[in-house]
Amino acid sequence: MQPSIRRRLLLTLALGLVTLITASGFVLAATTRVRLTAEFDAALVTKAQAFVAFTEQEDGQIELDYRPELMPEFQRAEKPEHFQFWLDDGSVLLRSSRLQGDLPRAPGLDPGPLLSDVALPDGRSGRSVQVAYVPGRAPASANDEDSTAASGAAASGPRAQRSILLVVARGRESLDATLGALRLTILLVAGATALLAALLVWRALARGLAPLEQIAAQVERLGTERPGARVLLAQPPRELAGVTLQINGLLDRLEQAMARERRFTGNVAHELRTPIAELRSLAAVGARWPDDAENNARFFTDCQAIAGRMEGLVTDLLLLARCQAGQEPVALAPVVLAEAARAAWAGLAPRAAEARLRMRMSVPEDLLLTSDALKLGMLLRNLLDNAVSYAPAGAEIRCTAWREPDGTFELEIANPAERLLPGQLTRLAEPFWRADEARASADHAGLGLALVSALAPLIGLKVRLAQDEANIFRARLSGPATPPGRPAAEPRQEANRPPELVLSRPSASRG
Amino acid sequence: MKVLLIDDSERLRRSLAVGLRNSGFATEAVGDGEEGLAHARHGDYDVVILDLMLPKMDGLAVLRRLRESGSKVHVLILSAKDQVAERIEGLQLGADDYLTKPFDFGELVARLRALVRRKYGVKSPLVELGALRVDTGKHLVARDGRPLHLTRNEYAILEHLLARRGQVVAKAELLERLYADVGHGSENAVEVFVHQLRRKLYAEGEPEVIETRRGHGYLIA
Numbered sequence: 001m002q003p004s005i006r007r008r009l010l011l012t013l014a015l016g017l018v019t020l021i022t023a024s025g026f027v028l029a030a031t032t033r034v035r036l037t038a039e040f041d042a043a044l045v046t047k048a049q050a051f052v053a054f055t056e057q058e059d060g061q062i063e064l065d066y067r068p069e070l071m072p073e074f075q076r077a078e079k080p081e082h083f084q085f086w087l088d089d090g091s092v093l094l095r096s097s098r099l100q101g102d103l104p105r106a107p108g109l110d111p112g113p114l115l116s117d118v119a120l121p122d123g124r125s126g127r128s129v130q131v132a133y134v135p136g137r138a139p140a141s142a143n144d145e146d147s148t149a150a151s152g153a154a155a156s157g158p159r160a161q162r163s164i165l166l167v168v169a170r171g172r173e174s175l176d177a178t179l180g181a182l183r184l185t186i187l188l189v190a191g192a193t194a195l196l197a198a199l200l201v202w203r204a205l206a207r208g209l210a211p212l213e214q215i216a217a218q219v220e221r222l223g224t225e226r227p228g229a230r231v232l233l234a235q236p237p238r239e240l241a242g243v244t245l246q247i248n249g250l251l252d253r254l255e256q257a258m259a260r261e262r263r264f265t266g267n268v269a270h271e272l273r274t275p276i277a278e279l280r281s282l283a284a285v286g287a288r289w290p291d292d293a294e295n296n297a298r299f300f301t302d303c304q305a306i307a308g309r310m311e312g313l314v315t316d317l318l319l320l321a322r323c324q325a326g327q328e329p330v331a332l333a334p335v336v337l338a339e340a341a342r343a344a345w346a347g348l349a350p351r352a353a354e355a356r357l358r359m360r361m362s363v364p365e366d367l368l369l370t371s372d373a374l375k376l377g378m379l380l381r382n383l384l385d386n387a388v389s390y391a392p393a394g395a396e397i398r399c400t401a402w403r404e405p406d407g408t409f410e411l412e413i414a415n416p417a418e419r420l421l422p423g424q425l426t427r428l429a430e431p432f433w434r435a436d437e438a439r440a441s442a443d444h445a446g447l448g449l450a451l452v453s454a455l456a457p458l459i460g461l462k463v464r465l466a467q468d469e470a471n472i473f474r475a476r477l478s479g480p481a482t483p484p485g486r487p488a489a490e491p492r493q494e495a496n497r498p499p500e501l502v503l504s505r506p507s508a509s510r511g
Numbered sequence: 512m513k514v515l516l517i518d519d520s521e522r523l524r525r526s527l528a529v530g531l532r533n534s535g536f537a538t539e540a541v542g543d544g545e546e547g548l549a550h551a552r553h554g555d556y557d558v559v560i561l562d563l564m565l566p567k568m569d570g571l572a573v574l575r576r577l578r579e580s581g582s583k584v585h586v587l588i589l590s591a592k593d594q595v596a597e598r599i600e601g602l603q604l605g606a607d608d609y610l611t612k613p614f615d616f617g618e619l620v621a622r623l624r625a626l627v628r629r630k631y632g633v634k635s636p637l638v639e640l641g642a643l644r645v646d647t648g649k650h651l652v653a654r655d656g657r658p659l660h661l662t663r664n665e666y667a668i669l670e671h672l673l674a675r676r677g678q679v680v681a682k683a684e685l686l687e688r689l690y691a692d693v694g695h696g697s698e699n700a701v702e703v704f705v706h707q708l709r710r711k712l713y714a715e716g717e718p719e720v721i722e723t724r725r726g727h728g729y730l731i732a
Contacts (some may be wrong), residue, residue: 266594270591270592273593273613274523276612277520281526284530285526285529289529289530295529299525305522
């Protein structure tokens with residue numbers, strides 16, 4: 001069964017509460033029982049003390065000033081209380097009128113009070129207190145004649161003082177009934193409290209978990225709602241703020257990735273649709289009017305050019321896919337950076353000359369790299385091609401390299417360019433992205449910087465693109481250089497590193 | 512029929528211009544939005560074929576400004592953009608038709624002819640003038656079931672006069688719709704083509720199909 005936070009919390013909290021309430025009930029019942037029993041016993045002891053106070057002795061003559069009418073509990077027919085006096089010789093001095101038989105007594109003459117649970121002669125369970133004492137001499141009293149003479153052991157002449165053992169007992173029905181009622185009350189209160197607590201916990205959990213359910217419902221609806229919809233809680237609990245933030249961040253990234261994907265497929269479609277449209281049109285017109293030799297000859301030339309461009313496109317796409325998948329083999333060897341830069345520029349020089357672009361190249365001849373010459377050449381050619389494509393006619397392109405104190409090198413290709421719109425800098429390396437929405441140029445498809453970003457990490461280099469306030473677009477290549485006068489370092493294979501492209505400003509140039 | 516093609520692909524312009532001219536459309540072709548807008552505003556085109564992703568000014572902007580200027584020229588968008596939203600946007604901005612690249616050349620020609628018929632309020636591609644039957648869809652002309660062989664320029668004049676049937680068409684207007692550019696002011700060429708056309712359409716005992724309104728132009732009643 002699928003784990004449920006609500007069920008688990010409810011069970012845990014309910015069990016905890018029940019345990020707590022039960023333990024509290026036990027403690028309460030026990031302490032109350034002890035206290036009630038103590039009070040019960042205190043009442044017994046008080047009665048025993050009263051009897052002690054009623055008892056007098058003079059010259060061995062025991063006199064008990066006991067007035068039954070003042071202590072009706074010993075006289076009543078139903079559930080009477082009992083007392084019994086013994087003399088120290090074991091003879092019964094007096095017992096309450098309702099007592100049939102002897103009350104249980106402890107041996108000896110412990111002064112007590114000794115409290116104990118006893119079985120009463122009438123079969124009831126009860127509580128008794130036992131005291132042993134030597135009655136004192138009674139002062140002269142006007143009521144003496146009314147007092148009960150309880151001694152059968154009285155004798156004439158001076159006698160030794162006699163000890164008396166007194167047991168007072170009463171049934172404990174009232175105590176047990178009170179304790180029973182108390183236990184029942186505790187049980188009922190505990191049960192009701194547990195039920196109420198469970199209900200409250202259930203409701204609290206329902207309210208507490210409601211934002212999670214809202215998030216789930218909103219996330220479920222996201223696919224069907226308008227793009228850009230986000231998880232939004234009216235009063236988000238602090239604990240879930242991070243969750244919604246992360247979900248919305250994930251949605252942002254997903255939408256950006258999907259937008260990139262849409263742009264990519266759209267751009268691929270366009271890059272393929274246009275040459276296919278050209279080919280179809282050329283073929284259809286040529287086939288429909290086959291006798292038009294002059295135009296048809298030109299059409300064939302056009303077809304060749306279109307096929308060449310499509311071949312280049314497919315080749316670049318495959319290279320890009322292999323680079324991104326880490327499947328493009330790398331053959332590292334010593335490379336003179338100046339030679340690589342000159343070779344890359346040589347292929348672009350005619351186009352640059354057409355646009356009256358000037359190249360100022362300043363690359364130290366002794367700057368040696370350990371790199372894949374072929375891929376470094378492709379990388380430089382794409383960066384320079386980018387400069388040639390976007391520099392305005394008559395502009396100067398600068399290719400400058402230098403060695404850093406930490407043994408690395410930097411190579412910068414800088415050219416004037418039109419201002420990129422905000423956000424475009426981050427899209428430069430997207431395959432097929434071009435600043436020119438018309439995608440008018442037939443010379444390239446917008447894969448150059450995407451290839452650069454995929455090739456650079458393969459040969460251990462880092463590329464940064466930036467555009468400054470003066471609209472100078474700068475592509476900077478950096479990486480380890482071979483120390484002067486030393487052979488090339490051991491090649492470093494980094495084919496599986498992800499593409500690395502650093503964009504140093506949120507607003508800059510093209511692809 | 513006079514067509515303006517606005518597309519940034521030089522190769523596509525080249526092949527389409529040849530094909531459209533061979534199909535009887537007097538075709539002009541330009542490669543960017545600004546030039547296309549200037550041509551569309553000032554030329555008397557039956558249809559403008561408009562690409563959307565154009566340098567200098569994109570196709571939708573061209574269309575918007577064309578409509579804002581009051582132009583009623585029929586516009587067929589020919590674009591690689593194939594999304595429904597893009598097609599809807601183009602049509603809502605005032606395009607009359609939308610065809611996505613790559614396309615079939617025959618379909619493009621058929622759509623152009625449909626737009627031309629719509630422009631002149633003609634529903635059927637078949638026109639009958641007595642025993643003369645013209646199929647503007649297939650570019651076929653026949654009398655009593657026997658096909659007549661017209662040159663492209665002769666057919667272009669006949670087709671335009673039929674499209675403007677009942678109206679006098681000036682020689683200058685016909686000149687713009689000739690298959691080949693015969694030069695400005697060469698209205699004599701129009702007279703020559705009309706003369707040849709009349710000869711081919713003539714039938715014993717039937718009235719002239721093309722009437723002359725001296726000083727104004729020609730008319731098919």
